[in-house]
Amino acid sequence: MTRGANALRALLEVRGLRAARGGREVLRGVSFDVAAGERVVVLGANGSGKTTLLRAIAGLDAVDGGEVRAEGVGFVLQQGALFPHLSVLQNTLLALRVVKGMANDDALRAAKAALARVAIERFDAMPHELSGGQQQRVAIARALALEPRVLLLDEPTSALDPAATKDIEETLRALSATGIAILIVTHDMPFAESVATRTVTLRDGVVETR
Amino acid sequence: MTARARIAILACIAALACACGIARAADEPPVLRWGADPSGGAPFAFFDPDDPDHVIGFEVDIMDELARRLGRKPELVRADWLALVDALQAGRCDVIMNGFEITAERAEVARFSVPYFRFAQQIVVRKADAAPTQSRVHGLADLAGKRVAVLNGSQSIEALKAAGFADDAIMQYDDSLAPYTEVRLGRADAAVAESIIAAYYASSDPELALVPETFAPGNYAAVTRTADRELGESIDRALREMQADGALGEILARWGLLDETQAELGTKPGRPQQVLASARGKRSGGFDAVRAVAPAVLEGAGVTIALTAIAMPLATVAGLFLALGRISPRASLRRASLAYVSVMRGTPLLVQIFLVYFSLPPLGQWIFAASPGLVQSALALVGGAGFLTLPPLFVGALCLAANYAAYEAEVHRAGIEAVPRIQWDAARALGLSRAQTIRHVIVPQGVRIALPAIVNDLNSLIKDSCLVSVIGVTDLLSVCLGIGKSRFDVPEMLAIAAALYLVISIAGDVLGAWLERRLRARGFGAVEGHAKGAHP
Known part of the structure; x- marks a missing residue:
């Protein structure tokens, strides 16, 4: 699966993004694209604005300028952030029912399909009964259920053991093979080197060009 | 008990309360x-x-x-x-x-009828102090410088003041039996009361004696x-x-x-x-006594349970909405909720019960008078001008609920604020609106976090419910006190009341523990679910 990124249409376009946090201008005109099938890892020192960038793209925080163009963004937050009071299936169903207003049967089918893509079968398990890696995969399925074209992941392997990290990597490879654009923020260098088709480095609030 | 059964019970209680009001309105004689x-x-x-x-x-x-x-x-x-x-x-x-x-x-504030009984003030002392040989207390003059126990609000106070007694020599008690207990225990030197009461209690207590001389006569009349x-x-x-x-x-x-x-x-x-x-x-004794008082005491316990069963669910739900008001982005809602919580927590429950109970009827009359004809004919179905003259049990339960709602609001707020920030983000990232996030993600978690504190408040509500006896609700404590006074056995009846309160409150704790277990069985690993996920 090594297709030239430039040959494909960009699913995520970030243009001149500017954002300040705590009175400091963290992003000072960030621009880059992520195309279908790409797995782009954002690198940068602590405080370089990686998480701010993801949250801005996901629309969680306001920005001060610039533009984000994306066709359906799914965001997997740190450690998955599953809803602890809902089962695996309920976590995946919630947005389908509440946001998309899908009928029960349709929602159930979509949720199970999304969980199948990350190889999770314990539908009725509660999050705390799962391993960290499984929780991360359920979180990915929860985002996938809404059929995003772009998937954002914030530190998907933090606190995971090597085997679970490997599982996540394989899951992400399989997803990008289906044409999803993936953008990952991580401190886990071995994982980054292994999973990335391309890296983007943030320095002084802009994308470093080499 | 299922949620449906609980709702059914509440509905029955509410219907009963309404029926009482309607039945009274339609009474024939x-x-x-x-x-x-x-x-x-x-x-x-x-x-x-x-x-x-x-x-x-x-x-x-x-x-x-x-x-x-x-x-x-x-x-x-x-x-x-x-x-x-x-x-x-x-x-x-x-x-x-x-x-x-x-x-x-x-x-000045009400009309007295012609008098139906003539009384005078009379002194009761310990038998030793009235021994004929020594005759220490013959009359009021012999009590100078001594502590005298009286019934709060009675004419005895005026009679003593008129005789030159200082305020701090007059010990006032809210119930008519207490002054005699105080004399017997030696905390007061004498009790002064209207002869009718004094004679009644002194003659039934072998340690007390009635001083024959009476003074400051007066009359009882209907008002x-x-x-x-x-x-x-x-x-x-x-x-x-x-x-x-x-x-x-x-x-x-x-x-x-x-x-x-x-x-x-x-x-x-x-x-x-x-x-x-x-x-x-x-009075009867032994097993007969138990048989005589048991029905009334159990009925009182039933009233206490009913008060709690109505008030606590109402308080929990109302408190949740108040808590949501407290964290609302709208400043007016935040201020209104805060004001409610401050007032309800900052004033005595007893005062609230009094004020509500006595201001509802005139408020109802005022609303009725100010309403247009159509509204009046609708109100006529629920008692007309007296539509807010609700049964004491109902008013008492509402006051308890309104007061506890303020405490539950803070408990819920703490629960909601303990839900990790990232849960809000995760819900928003999935496209949930603020209201959807609160309903499906934040409140279910917040309530589970708050539950132990809510169960704790349930326990104190059970005991605070005795305050509604001031508006005539015959709850467990007031029934036991009343029986105790009429049987001259207040401590014994209070011990029975205490034991029953303990039973009810343990039952409440068991119910709470069951609820917590049930929620945990449904998989909520509490907030520790996050922590475990983070460090597998």
């Missing part, structure tokens, strides 16, 4: 609602020691006869003695007959609203009749109260009758 405090003690109107479901006393007998002569059906409205006049003004009763001394002060002239005058006529034809004398004689001073009021002696056994404090 004209009712004469008379106010008295049966926990005030014998021999006025008090719980029958051998059948505590019934209220007996010489005033009950007078009122029965009086109502008969007026062609009306007497109906006792219970209220705390100090609140009886408020109950009258609020229209909860039409007349008070409960040892009300005629005073100029009271005559009606000043505006209710017609009723007041018809009561006057009926009482005069009863004095003249011997009916009143007969009732007083029956209770051993027909002394020679009653003639000063024009009360003619009737045929003397045998004194009621219960009127003299004779």
Whole structure:
């Protein structure tokens, strides 16, 4: 699966993004694209604005300028952030029912399909009964259920053991093979080197060009 | 119990409460609602020691006869003695007959009938202090510099002040039995009360003695609203009749109260009758006693449980909405919720109960009068101008709920704020609106976090519910106190009440523990679910 990124249409376009946090201008005109099938890892020192960038793209925080163009963004937050009071299936169903207003049967089918893509079968398990890696995969399925074209992941392997990290990597490879654009923020260098088709480095609030 | 069963029970209670109101509105024989405090003690109107479901006393007998002569059906409205006049003004009763001394002060706010009983103040001391050989206490003068116990709000206070007693020498108690207990225990040197009460209690306690001399005579009369002239005058006529034809004398004689001073009021002696056994404090003992008091005590316990079962779910739900108001992005909602919480937490529950109970009826009359005809005819279905004159149990439960809602609001707020910030983000990232996030993600987690604190508050509500006895709700504590006074066994009955409160509160804890287990069984690993996920 090594297709030239430039040959494909960009699913995520970030243009001149500017954002300040705590009175400091963290992003000072960030621009880059992520195309279908790409797995782009954002690198940068602590405080370089990686998480701010993801949250801005996901629309969680306001920005001060610039533009984000994306066709359906799914965001997997740190450690998955599953809803602890809902089962695996309920976590995946919630947005389908509440946001998309899908009928029960349709929602159930979509949720199970999304969980199948990350190889999770314990539908009725509660999050705390799962391993960290499984929780991360359920979180990915929860985002996938809404059929995003772009998937954002914030530190998907933090606190995971090597085997679970490997599982996540394989899951992400399989997803990008289906044409999803993936953008990952991580401190886990071995994982980054292994999973990335391309890296983007943030320095002084802009994308470093080499 | 399933959620459905719980809702069904609540609905039944609510329907019952409504039915009570409607039934009263549609009552056919004209009712004469008379106010008295049966926990005030014998021999006025008090719980029958051998059948505590019934209220007996010489005033009950007078009122029965009086109502008969007026062609009306007497109906006792219970209220705390100090609140009886408020109950009258609020229209909860039409007349008070409960040892009300005629005073100029009271005559300004209400109308006194012709007197039905003449009393004087009398002193009770420990038997040793009244020993004939030493004769230490003959009269008021011998009490100079001593501590004297009296009933709060009674005429005895004025009599003592008039005799030159300082305020700090007069110990005031809310119940009529306490002054005698204090004398027996030595915390007070003497008790002064109206002769009728003094004689009743002193004669039943072998350690106490009555000083024969009486002083500061006065009269008891029925009290009606000043505006209710017609009723007041018809009561006057009926009482005069009863004095003249011997009916009143007969009732007083029956209770051993027909002394020679009653003639000063024009009360003619009737045929003397045998004194009621219960009127003299004779009571059954052992197993018979348990059988006699058990139904009333259990009924009281049922009232306490009902109060809690109505109030706590209401408080929990209302508190949740208040908590959401507290964290609302709209400043006006935040301020309104904060104001509610501050006022309800910052003022005594007892005061709230009093204020609500006595201001609802006039408020209802005002609303009714100010409403257009259509609204009035709709209100007529639920009692007309008296539509807010709700049964005391209902008002009591509502007050408890309203007060506890403020505490639950803070408990819920703490629960909601303990939900990790990232849960809001995760919900928003999935496209949930703020309202959807609160409903599906934040509240379910916040409630689970708050649950132990809510169960804790349930426990204190069970015990705080006894405060509603001030508006005449016959809950566990007031029933036990009333029976205790009529049986001269207050400590024993209080111990029984305490034991039952313990049982109810343990049942509440068990229910709470069951709820917590159930929520955990549904998989909520509490917030630790996050922590575990982070460090597998």
